[in-house]
Amino acid sequence: xxxxxxxxxxxxxxxxxxxxxxxxxxxxxxxxxxxxxxxxxxxxxxxxxxxxxxxxxxxxxxxxxxxxxxxxxxxxxxxxxxxxxxxxxxxxxxxxxxxxxxxxxxxxxxxxxxxxxxxxxxxxxxxxxxxxxxxxxxxxxxxxxxxxxxxxxxxxxxxxxxxxxxxxxxxxxxxxxxxxxxxxxxxxxxxxxxxxxxxxxxxxxxxxxxxxxxxxxxxxxxxxxxxxxxxxxxxxxxxxxxxxxxxxxxxx
Amino acid sequence: xxxxxxxxxxxxxxxxxxxxxxxxxxxxxxxxxxxxxxxxxxxxxxxxxxxxxxxxxxxxxxxxxxxxxxxxxxxxxxxxxxxxxxxxxxxxxxxxxxxxxxxxxxxxxxxxxxxxxxxxxxxxxxxxxxxxxxxxxxxxxxxxxxxxxxxxxxxxxxxxxxxxxxxxxxxxxxxxxxxxxxxxxxxxxxxxxxxxxxxxxxxxxxxxxxxxxxxxxxxxxxxxxxxxxxxxxxxxxxxxxxxxxxxxxxxxxxxxxxxxxxxxxxxxxxxxxxxxxxxxxxxxxxxxxxxxxxxxxxxxxxxxxxxxxxxxxxxxxxxxxxxxxxxxxxxxxxxxxxxxxxxxxxxxxxxxxxxxxxxxxxxxxxxxxxxxxxxxxxxxxxxxxxxxxxxxxxxxxxxxxxxxxxxxxxxxxxxxxxxxxxxxxxxxxxxxxxxxxxxxxxxxxxxxxxxxxxxxxxxxxxxxxxxxxxxxxxxxxxxxxxxxxxxxxxxxxxxxxxxxxxxxxxxxxxxxxxxxxxxxxxxxxxxxxxxxxxxxxxxxxxxxxxxxxxxxxxxxxxxxxxxxxxxxxxxxxxxxxxxxxxxxxxxxxxxxxxxxxxxxxxxxxxxxxxxxxxxxxxxxxxxxxxxxxxxxxxxxxx
Numbered sequence: 001x002x003x004x005x006x007x008x009x010x011x012x013x014x015x016x017x018x019x020x021x022x023x024x025x026x027x028x029x030x031x032x033x034x035x036x037x038x039x040x041x042x043x044x045x046x047x048x049x050x051x052x053x054x055x056x057x058x059x060x061x062x063x064x065x066x067x068x069x070x071x072x073x074x075x076x077x078x079x080x081x082x083x084x085x086x087x088x089x090x091x092x093x094x095x096x097x098x099x100x101x102x103x104x105x106x107x108x109x110x111x112x113x114x115x116x117x118x119x120x121x122x123x124x125x126x127x128x129x130x131x132x133x134x135x136x137x138x139x140x141x142x143x144x145x146x147x148x149x150x151x152x153x154x155x156x157x158x159x160x161x162x163x164x165x166x167x168x169x170x171x172x173x174x175x176x177x178x179x180x181x182x183x184x185x186x187x188x189x190x191x192x193x194x195x196x197x198x199x200x201x202x203x204x205x206x207x208x209x210x211x212x213x214x215x216x217x218x219x220x221x222x223x224x225x226x227x228x229x230x231x232x233x234x235x236x237x238x239x240x241x242x243x244x245x246x247x248x249x250x251x252x
Numbered sequence: 253x254x255x256x257x258x259x260x261x262x263x264x265x266x267x268x269x270x271x272x273x274x275x276x277x278x279x280x281x282x283x284x285x286x287x288x289x290x291x292x293x294x295x296x297x298x299x300x301x302x303x304x305x306x307x308x309x310x311x312x313x314x315x316x317x318x319x320x321x322x323x324x325x326x327x328x329x330x331x332x333x334x335x336x337x338x339x340x341x342x343x344x345x346x347x348x349x350x351x352x353x354x355x356x357x358x359x360x361x362x363x364x365x366x367x368x369x370x371x372x373x374x375x376x377x378x379x380x381x382x383x384x385x386x387x388x389x390x391x392x393x394x395x396x397x398x399x400x401x402x403x404x405x406x407x408x409x410x411x412x413x414x415x416x417x418x419x420x421x422x423x424x425x426x427x428x429x430x431x432x433x434x435x436x437x438x439x440x441x442x443x444x445x446x447x448x449x450x451x452x453x454x455x456x457x458x459x460x461x462x463x464x465x466x467x468x469x470x471x472x473x474x475x476x477x478x479x480x481x482x483x484x485x486x487x488x489x490x491x492x493x494x495x496x497x498x499x500x501x502x503x504x505x506x507x508x509x510x511x512x513x514x515x516x517x518x519x520x521x522x523x524x525x526x527x528x529x530x531x532x533x534x535x536x537x538x539x540x541x542x543x544x545x546x547x548x549x550x551x552x553x554x555x556x557x558x559x560x561x562x563x564x565x566x567x568x569x570x571x572x573x574x575x576x577x578x579x580x581x582x583x584x585x586x587x588x589x590x591x592x593x594x595x596x597x598x599x600x601x602x603x604x605x606x607x608x609x610x611x612x613x614x615x616x617x618x619x620x621x622x623x624x625x626x627x628x629x630x631x632x633x634x635x636x637x638x639x640x641x642x643x644x645x646x647x648x649x650x651x652x653x654x655x656x657x658x659x660x661x662x663x664x665x666x667x668x669x670x671x672x673x674x675x676x677x678x679x680x681x682x683x684x685x686x687x688x689x690x691x692x693x694x695x696x697x698x699x700x701x702x703x704x705x706x707x708x709x710x711x712x713x714x715x716x717x718x719x720x721x722x723x724x725x726x727x728x729x730x731x732x733x734x735x736x737x738x739x740x741x742x743x744x745x746x747x748x749x750x751x752x753x754x755x756x757x758x759x760x761x762x763x764x765x766x767x768x769x770x771x772x773x774x775x776x777x778x779x780x781x782x783x784x785x786x787x788x789x790x791x792x793x794x795x796x797x798x799x800x801x802x803x804x805x806x807x808x809x810x811x812x813x814x815x816x817x818x819x820x821x822x823x824x825x826x827x828x829x830x831x832x833x834x835x836x837x838x839x840x841x842x843x844x845x846x847x848x849x850x851x852x853x854x855x856x857x858x859x860x861x862x863x864x865x866x867x868x869x870x871x872x873x874x875x876x877x878x879x880x881x882x883x884x885x886x887x888x889x890x
Contacts, residue, residue, distance in 0.1 A: 012801065030525045030638075038530055038752070045750045045796050045805060053802055055318060057491040059531045061632065062416055063322040078635075085635050110462060111802045118439070121319050125431040129424035130383045134303040134701045137374075137381035141338065144392025153385040154410060157417060161321055185383050 064160030126205035165219035171211035196242035283308030293320030296676025297477030298422035299700025305434035328415025329536035356684020480655035486759025513826035518653030519585035551596030685834025747792035
C-alpha cells in the first residue's frame with residue numbers, strides 16, 4: 001500500500017504546531033498502525049529528521065498508553081479498537097490519513113502526538129479506591145458478590161484510561177472515565193462504605209479539569225473497551241443522592 | 253564473596269513466621285523519618301509503594317510511563333494462583349509449594365517458594381477487599397480455573413484481564429497514598445543509575461523524560477521493581493518500554509545477577525507476520541484448558557485445517573503427555589511446538605506455527621460458553637490476524653515472555669548490596685528454571701504487599717538516625733556526571749543505523765543462539781559476535797535530537813546499550829550451565845525421550861554473576877540449593 005500522511009508536529013507545549021505531509025510506500029496491510037509509524041520514524045531518523053513522538057507501550061490494547069486522532073476519530077475507524085490494535089487493512093491503497101493528538105483542553109500537548117493525561121490520575125487520587133490497608137482484609141469469600149454484580153463491576157472496571165472519551169467529546173468532558181471508576185467501586189459491597197464520599201469527591205475533582213457532559217454519547221462510540229454511558233446515569237444518580245444528604249452523616 | 257541466602261532455620265512451615273518475629277521493627281513514630289525510593293509501579297512496585305506508605309514511610313515512586321497505572325503487569329491475562337482450595341480438589345499450601353518447585357525444575361529455593369504459597373491466600377483476600385472484580389459463581393463465591401503445570405483449579409481470574417484488574421487495585425491503593433502525601437509519584441521518569449556509597453545503596457540518578465533533566469534522588473533504601481528483560485530478544489510479549497536498565501546498572505554497581513539464562517518462552521503467542529513486526533502478542537495460556545493443540549501428521553500437508561480428518565492430525569501434547577495433555581508446563585509445550593515445526597510439520601507462513609483448535613470445545617460446550625470464557629482473546633486474535641477463531645483454528649507459536657533470572661536477593665529480598673531491594677520479576681527468587689502460569693502475579697503481589705514491607709524494616713532499624721546521604725555529596729555528583737556523559741556520547745555518535753535496527757539484530761542473535769534450545773557451539777558463536785555488535789553499536793548508531801527534550805530515540809538507545817551487555821552475560825550463563833533444566837534446554841543434555849536432563853550433582857545451584865568491570869570477565873558465585881522437603885526427581889507430566 002502507498003499512503004499519504006498528514007501528521008501534527010509540535011516541538012513542545014508552548015510552541016505552535018502544524019500538519020506536515022509525509023508519503024509512505026510499501027505499507028503491508030498486516031502491519032499495525034503503530035508499526036506503520038515505526039517505519040516512518042526509522043526513515044526520518046536515517047534522513048536526520050526528527051521522528052514523530054507518540055505514546056505507546058504494551059501494543060496489545062490494554063495499557064491505555066497509545067491514542068491518536070485518526071481522520072478525526074479517536075483511535076481510528078474500527079470500533080472497540082485501540083490505536084495499537086488497528087491494522088492497516090482497515091485502510092485502502094492511496095488513502096490520505098490525518099493523524100493528530102488527543103484534542104482536549106485538559107490534555108495539553110507535550111510533543112507531537114504525546115499529551116499530558118495527568119488529570120485522570122488526580123480524579124482517581126480524589127477517591128477512586130477502597131480504603132483498605134494491606135493486611136486488614138477479611139477472608140475473600142466472606143462476602144458473596146452476586147455474579148451479575150461482579151460482571152457489572154467488571155464491565156466498568158475494563159476502562160484502560162486512554163482518554164479517547166475526553167478527546168472525542170465536543171465538551172472535553174470526562175464523565176465516562178469517572179463514571180466507570182465510580183460505578184466499578186460503588187456497585188460492589190466492598191465499596192459501599194465510601195460510596196457517597198467517593199462520588200462527591202471524584203465528580204468535583206473531574207469538574208476542576210474537564211468540561212461538562214451534555215449527552216452527545218461520542219465517548220461511548222469511541223471507547224475501545226465499549227464502556228456504556230449507562231454508567232454515567234448511574235454516577236449522576238449516586239451523586240444526586242450523596243449531594244442531597246451531604247453533611248448529614250449518611251453512608252460515606 | 254560468600255552468598256548467604258539467610259533462609260531461617262526450622263521446619264519449612266514455620267520459617268516465615270519465625271523470621272517475622274526475629275526481624276527488627278521500626279516504631280510508628282520513626283517510620284516517617286525514613287524515605288524509600290521505589291523504581292517501577294507494576295504489581296510489585298505499586299503494591300510495595302502503597303503498603304510502605306500505609307505503614308508510615310515516606311515513599312518516592314518512579315515510572316517511565318505517563319501514569320503508574322500503565323506498568324506492564326497490566327497485560328497479564330490468565331490469572332493468579334492461590335492455595336485457597338475453594339474447589340475442594342486437594343489443593344493446599346504444600347501442593348502449591350510442591351507444584352512450583354517441580355514446575356521450576358528444582359532450581360528454586362524451597363524457603364522462598366513455601367513463603368510464596370503461604371502468602372498467596374492473603375493476596376486474594378486483599379485484592380477482593382480492594383474491589384478487584386474476580387469472576388464469581390452464581391452463589392456469589394469466587395470462581396477458579398485450571399492452569400498449566402497443575403492438576404487442581406487454583407487460579408483466580410477477572411475475564412482475560414486479571415493483570416489489569418490486580419494492577420488497578422494496586423494503583424488505586426497507591427493513588428490513595430499519593431493523595432495523603434505519603435507517596436510522591438514521578439511518572440515519565442527513568443532510573444539511569446544506582447548510587448552506592450561505602451558499600452550501601454544510597455540513591456539513584458534519574459532522567460526526566462519530558463525535560464531531559466538528569467538529577468539525583470536520595471533515600472534510606474532503594475527498591476527496584478522494574479520487571480524482566482525479555483526485550484533482549486527484541487520480539488517478545490513485553491511492552492515496548494520494558495527494559496533491563498535499572499537492574500543492569502545496579503549490576504554494574506555491584507549487585508549480583510542470578511541465572512540470566514532462565515528465560516521463559518511462552519507457548520501460545522500469535523506467530524510473526526512480517527519484518528516490520530514490533531512485538532508479539534500473547535494468547536492466554538488459559539486457552540489450553542479448552543483448546544486442543546495439533547499439527548498435521550505429515551510434513552507438507554497443504555490442506556486447510558478443516559479438511560484434515562482426525563486420523564491425519566497429531567495432537568502431540570495429548571499423545572506424549574497423557575496425564576497433563578495440553579496443560580503441560582510452558583517450557584515443555586514450547587519445546588514440543590518447536591520440535592514439530594523443526595520437523596517440517598508447522599503450519600502457516602514459514603511453517604512456524606501450530607493449531608490451537610476450539611472446534612471440539614465449541615461442539616461440547618456451545619459457542620456462547622466459549623465466548624464467555626475467552627471472548628476478548630478471540631477478538632484480539634481476530635483483530636491481529638484477520639481470521640475468526642470460532643471458525644478456523646488459531647495459529648500459535650512460542651515467544652519470549654518472562655525472565656526467571658534477575659538480580660540475586662536473599663530471603664529478605666535484599667541484593668548483596670545493602671539497602672538495595674529487588675522485587676517482582678526483576679529478582680530471581682521464586683520460579684527456578686521455569687515459571688508456572690498465573691504465578692507471576694502471585695509473586696509480584698506477594699513481594700510488594702506481604703514480604704518487603706516486613707523485611708525492609710529490619711534493615712532500616714539498623715540505620716536509625718543516620719539519615720539519607722545529601723544529593724550534593726560527591727558520590728551523587730560523580731554518578732550524575734557519568735550518566736550525563738553517556739547521554740552525550742549516545743547523541744554525538746551520529747552514525748548511520750537506527751537504534752531499532754541494532755535491537756532487531758541483537759534479538760535475532762539471542763533468539764537463534766540462546767532461545768528455546770541452546771548448545772555449546774551456538775553459545776560460543778554468540779559470545780564471539782555479541783561484543784562485535786556492541787562495538788559497532790557505539791560506533792554506528794544514529795540517535796538524533798538532543799538530550800534536553802522528550803527524545804524517544806534516546807530513551808531506546810540507552811536501553812539497547814544495556815541489553816547488548818546483558819545478552820553476553822545471558823549467553824555466558826547458558827554456556828556455563830552444562831545441563832538442561834526447565835526453560836534452559838541444552839541440546840547436549842537430554843533424556844532418550846528428548847526431555848530436559850538435569851545434572852543435580854554438579855548444577856543444583858544458583859549462578860550469581862559479579863560484574864567484572866570494563867575489562868575483566870564476570871565472576872561466578874554459587875549458591876547451593878538444598879532440597880529437604882521435595883525430593884529431587886526427573887519431572888514427569890506423562
